Amino acid sequence: MKLRFLNLRGSDIDFNPVFFSYLIITYDDLLLFVDSQKLPGDFSQHQSENNVNITILPYIDIGQELCQIVSNKNGKIWISPSSSYYLTALVPKSKRLQRITPIAESKAIKNNVEIEGFINSHIRDGVALCQYFAWLENAIQTGEKVDELSGADKLESLRCTKEFYMGLSFNTISSSGPNGSVIHYRPTKETNRLINDKEIYLCDSGAQYLDGTTDVTRTFHFGNPTDFQKEAYTRVLKGQLTMGSTIFPAKVKGQVLDTIARKALWDIGLDYGHGTGHGVGHFLNVHEGPMGVGIRVMPDDPGLQENMFISNEPGFYQDGEFGIRIEDIVQIVPAQSKYNFANRGALTFKTITMCPKQTKMIVRDLLTALEIDLLNGYHQLVWNTLSPILAQEGDSFTLSWLKKETQPI
Ligand SMILES: [Mn+2]
Structure with missing residues (x-):
């Protein structure tokens, strides 16, 4: 069953290509409640060309229309648990x-077009990331002044040259030293720090492309990391x-996997205060349920299924000193x-994010032969x-950086 009722996008919310609306689905009709001024001129034509019969109603009429349906129709009304109290209360218990x-479960399982787009957009995004990190490493080592904000701008300027680029998928977390230990940090003029060769640089960023949404974190040290930093990085x-x-068995809840990502840190009494994985929309919200991997119970998780895409992002944070996170987007695929x-x-x-992980930060003896x-x-694949x-x-500049960063250890 594949339910993608409208496949529409909008721009009401920064970073998330969605728009304010409600949809009621009845046996006979699709009722879309939206400010009709927001619709493009060829909207009805596009809908009829795709054999979609849809009735457009004013956004504010949702309550009134729902009341009518409640009184005119027998049977149950399926209402999402995340609907507002106002709408929920209009439907008698x-x-x-x-x-x-x-719809939520079906949306999480990507179709063939979405899978192809996800993979392709992550390759283009990977090129931009490599161009940025190659540029940044060189800039720091040659004494050029780059701070968190100008670094984030540079990365955006590289991403926006890529095909199908539509914008960022969230505010870039470009963080140097102690700022990296603030998990949801974003640089401002007040907090802005220079990126340097004395401290760890953590960069969590992502973009919206017409054919996919990306979210990736890499952590670098451009000088000499401490033994503790290297141990923490290696365990992450x-x-x-x-x-x-x-x-893992099909349909196991994501929560079950969370401990696997933490074990190497737990072994020495370290941990991190965020989830390990979240769903990602396809040119939609960068965080999208209903599944996820974390300590927090996710009651709506339908279980992990083939062709869901989630993040894989353990980390470690030393308050006031540094943050480490390595994040890829992974596709769920059949296993032997x-x-x-x-x-x-x-x-x-299967990891679809394409960007090297800094091997300089690794304590090789802590890794198993399999790891x-x-x-x-x-790295060979990248x-x-x-x-x-x-x-x-x-x-050739980025190419030689990539060669260096993807050498086997
Ligand atoms: Mn993420």
Whole structure:
């Protein structure tokens, strides 16, 4: 079952290509409540060309229309648990079916067009990221002054040259030293710090492309990291590699996997205060349910299923000193397993984010042979995927940085 009723986008909310509206679906009609001035001139034509019959009503009429449906129709009304109190209260309890709608679950499982777009947009995004980090490393090492804000601007200026770019998917978390330990930090004029070779630089960023949404974090040290920083980084990476290669039964709740990503940190009494994974919309919200991987209970999680896309982002934060996070977007794909969970089906993850992870920060002895293979395999894939594009663009500067950063350890 694939339910994508309208597949519309808008621009009412920064970073999220959505718009204020309500939709009521009846057996006979689709009622879209939206300020009709927001609709493009060819909207009705586009809908009829795609065989969509839709009635447009004023946004403010939702309550009135819902009341009429309640009094005129028998049977239950399926209302999303995230609907407002006002709308929920208009439906008498006896008529309410209040649980997560099939649309939310279906939207989380990407179709073939969305999968292809996700993969392609992550490749273009990866090129921009490599161009930025190559530029940044060189700038810091040659004494050029780059701060959190000008760094974020540089990254945006590289992303916006890429095909199908529509804007950022959230405010870039460009953070130097202690600012990196603030998990939801974003640089302002007051907090802005220079990026330097004495402190860790954490950059969590993402973009909206017409064919996909990206969200990626990389952590770098452009000088000499301390032993503790290297140990913490390595253990964050261990968690990410282990989670990213875990085989699990189909439809297991995301929460079950959370501990896997934390184990290497827990082993030495370290932890992080955020979730390990969230769903990502397809040219939609960068955080999108109903599934997720975290300590927090997610009651609406329908279980992890093939072709869902989530983030894999463990981290570690030393208050007032530094932050470390490594974040990829992963696609849920079938896995080879000996017994296939008695036909329940085995799944695993495929990383679609394309950007090297700084090997200089790694304590090799802390990694298992399997983890080393996984990391080297990932870097080989990144090199194979991005190097032809950089070569075609004639960007030999970024190409040589990529070569250095994807060397096997
Ligand atoms: Mn994320």
